[in-house]
Amino acid sequence: MKTIYVDNNATTQVAPEVFEAMKPFLQDLYGNPSSMHFKGGEAQKAMVEAREKVADAVGANPDEIVFTSCGTESDNAAIVGTLESHPEKRHVVSTRVEHPAVWTLCKHLEKKGYRVTMLSVDREGRLDLDELRAAISDNTALVTIMCANNETGVIFPIEEIGQIVKSRGIPFHTDAVQAVGKIPLNMKKSTVDMLSFSGHKLHAPKGIGVLYIRKGTKFSPFLIGGHQERGRRGGTENIPYIVGLGKACELAARHLEDENNRVRSLRDKLEEGLLERIPDTLVNGDREHRLPNTVSVSFEYVEGESILLMLSNLGICASSGSACTSGSLEPSHVLRAMGIPFTAAHGSIRFSLSIYNAEEDIDYILEQLPPIIERLREISPFWRDYIKASSRK
Amino acid sequence: MWDYTEKVKDHFMNPRNVGEIEDADGFGEVGSLACGDALRLTFKLDEDRRIKDVKFKTFGCASAIASSSALTEMVKGKTLEEAEKITNRDIADYLGGLPEEKMHCSVMGREALAAAIASYRGERVEKEEFEVICKCFGITDKEIERAVKENNLHTVEQVTHYTKAGGGCESCHPKIEAIINKVWGEKERKPVLVKPAKGEKLTNIQRMRLIEETLEREIKPALRQDGGDLELIDIEGSKVLVALRGTCSFCPSADFTLKQYVEAKLREFVADDISVEVKE
Numbered sequence: 001m002k003t004i005y006v007d008n009n010a011t012t013q014v015a016p017e018v019f020e021a022m023k024p025f026l027q028d029l030y031g032n033p034s035s036m037h038f039k040g041g042e043a044q045k046a047m048v049e050a051r052e053k054v055a056d057a058v059g060a061n062p063d064e065i066v067f068t069s070c071g072t073e074s075d076n077a078a079i080v081g082t083l084e085s086h087p088e089k090r091h092v093v094s095t096r097v098e099h100p101a102v103w104t105l106c107k108h109l110e111k112k113g114y115r116v117t118m119l120s121v122d123r124e125g126r127l128d129l130d131e132l133r134a135a136i137s138d139n140t141a142l143v144t145i146m147c148a149n150n151e152t153g154v155i156f157p158i159e160e161i162g163q164i165v166k167s168r169g170i171p172f173h174t175d176a177v178q179a180v181g182k183i184p185l186n187m188k189k190s191t192v193d194m195l196s197f198s199g200h201k202l203h204a205p206k207g208i209g210v211l212y213i214r215k216g217t218k219f220s221p222f223l224i225g226g227h228q229e230r231g232r233r234g235g236t237e238n239i240p241y242i243v244g245l246g247k248a249c250e251l252a253a254r255h256l257e258d259e260n261n262r263v264r265s266l267r268d269k270l271e272e273g274l275l276e277r278i279p280d281t282l283v284n285g286d287r288e289h290r291l292p293n294t295v296s297v298s299f300e301y302v303e304g305e306s307i308l309l310m311l312s313n314l315g316i317c318a319s320s321g322s323a324c325t326s327g328s329l330e331p332s333h334v335l336r337a338m339g340i341p342f343t344a345a346h347g348s349i350r351f352s353l354s355i356y357n358a359e360e361d362i363d364y365i366l367e368q369l370p371p372i373i374e375r376l377r378e379i380s381p382f383w384r385d386y387i388k389a390s391s392r393k
Numbered sequence: 394m395w396d397y398t399e400k401v402k403d404h405f406m407n408p409r410n411v412g413e414i415e416d417a418d419g420f421g422e423v424g425s426l427a428c429g430d431a432l433r434l435t436f437k438l439d440e441d442r443r444i445k446d447v448k449f450k451t452f453g454c455a456s457a458i459a460s461s462s463a464l465t466e467m468v469k470g471k472t473l474e475e476a477e478k479i480t481n482r483d484i485a486d487y488l489g490g491l492p493e494e495k496m497h498c499s500v501m502g503r504e505a506l507a508a509a510i511a512s513y514r515g516e517r518v519e520k521e522e523f524e525v526i527c528k529c530f531g532i533t534d535k536e537i538e539r540a541v542k543e544n545n546l547h548t549v550e551q552v553t554h555y556t557k558a559g560g561g562c563e564s565c566h567p568k569i570e571a572i573i574n575k576v577w578g579e580k581e582r583k584p585v586l587v588k589p590a591k592g593e594k595l596t597n598i599q600r601m602r603l604i605e606e607t608l609e610r611e612i613k614p615a616l617r618q619d620g621g622d623l624e625l626i627d628i629e630g631s632k633v634l635v636a637l638r639g640t641c642s643f644c645p646s647a648d649f650t651l652k653q654y655v656e657a658k659l660r661e662f663v664a665d666d667i668s669v670e671v672k673e
């Protein structure tokens with residue numbers, strides 16, 4: 001059975017070139033870069049080279065790059081590290097559609113006595129910048145707003161937001177885990193102070209992340225231990241994975257155009273095809289300001305997990321915002337924040353493509369998904385009621 | 394990724410008895426689009442009043458569809474008296490087991506059957522008689538109590554897995570806990586120490602333990618219902634030093650709460666000379 005992997009916002013396959021680049025560091029080149037001997041030197045040299053490639057990918061200076069274990073650690077470090085550096089301020093501004101790495105942390109901070117303002121989004125998943133302006137106070141320690149949403153792909157106007165935040169002299173962090181490699185980012189021309197991203201969304205392995213910290217930004221280390229990363233993040237550097245990430249960043253820069261053209265047109269073909277072939281289908285999120293690879297669709301009157309399992313049996317890998325798949329009993333907090341009705345939220349499916357997808361993948365999905373929805377609608381009590389009701393009109 | 398048995402997968406991919414009987418003898422519908430789970434069950438009886446034909450329609454995940462399919466197979470040929478003895482555990486066992494978090498799908502099956510049987514008998518399942526404990530999912534105390542008894546549940550988390558109650562805003566957790574305790578008896582919940590009779594003096598250790606226990610059992614749950622919380626910082630003799638957390642930390646009534654509620658409760662349960670102060 002052929003694998004049609006269209007769940008790249010969840011994780012991506014490791015690029016063969018990345019794996020090749022990593023191998024020597026899992027074999028003979030095993031030194032600790034802090035060591036004084038030649039084996040340490042080998043590791044140190046590889047790390048310096050990788051750091052340059054990573055910095056280039058986001059237009060940063062190499063010494064502004066801190067390696068972490070994952071996107072979640074980068075987010076936690078940025079937020080907690082900033083709060084610790086400004087202990088007199090107890091207010092944080094974020095949004096209702098952040099990834100759990102930020103969202104759950106904010107809820108935790110509230111329990112600890114911080115005041116957190118979660119900006120709302122409209123039905124298209126867009127922010128209201130006036131709400132942001134009104135939310136910022138003299139007690140605001142940090143504004144943290146994601147660059148692009150993992151569920152809907154909606155892109156926030158980060159530079160506009162940054163202008164507002166910086167004009168009040170407040171540190172600005174963005175979770176760019178879904179954006180890096182898909183849209184161009186340049187920290188030299190940006191208002192962002194801190195930016196998180198993660199290896200496994202970029203065809204590097206899971207277990208490596210980055211926190212970009214603009215020079216001059218106050219930051220208290222989150223992981224405290226040795227002097228690594230210039231005292232900003234303790235722990236022996238994960239050399240094989242850092243090298244892998246460096247290679248992945250190099251490839252991402254090369255593939256950015258392909259991602260934004262060919263992959264975008266595949267996504268558009270999939271979206272249009274589904275809307276055309278399956279009745280009562282909606283697209284969730286702003287279709288204009290969106291990542292080129294993502295589409296979130298809702299199929300009314302059927303439930304997400306059932307759709308995913310049937311797709312999985314055919315080799316198609318996607319994900320959903322339904323309650324059954326969210327890990328809790330409520331549908332995704334992102335779709336709820338957008339005011340998507342429950343009828344649609346439970347039946348939502350997210351497709352997220354990558355440069356490794358081809359046109360025949362899309363054609364196959366367009367062929368296989370309509371019968372699945374039809375079948376599940378036959379089993380659903382609501383579909384027949386809906387048909388009966390609409391035929392009476 | 395749920396660990397589904399082969400039988401669950403089979404009943405999901407090849408569900409038996411999908412449909413709706415037009416002039417059914419029994420009609421039961423539970424759940425809703427909002428809940429993410431719904432089941433409509435219809436049956437027809439033969440001359441011997443046994444279930445001759447039964448059909449289902451389900452909106453829900455693989456567990457929901459599989460549970461519905463299994464249930465229809467289990468009730469065929471049974472009298473209503475026999476059918477209504479089927480528990481949600483029976484449905485789960487028929488399928489070779491369901492993941493804990495999906496047990497509420499089997500409970501939904503049993504509820505739809507109960508509703509269908511009640512409709513045949515002309516009874517109405519009066520939800521208004523019972524108290525809705527979980528407002529997010531509309532679950533009553535009767536349903537929670539039944540699930541607790543039939544499945545030997547002891548924690549709020551288990552109740553959530555089996556009924557969904559408490560899986561939304563979580564503000565009903567203390568009430569769910571109260572129902573669990575009611576079912577299994579209050580033994581574990583009696584305080585270890587009691588306020589001494591007049592004239593008796595508490596030792597330091599006794600006083601500190603009693604203060605901690607009173608905070609945990611009596612005071613914190615009430616604050617948490619409003620999103621607030623309290624952290625015990627220190628105890629110096631009869632002076633209790635606390636820090637306000639959550640919504641309490643910026644609530645204008647915090648002082649009032651501290652004196653009229655927290656201090657009063659501690660004086661009631663521990664000693665008359667307790668005073669409460671906030672750590673700056």
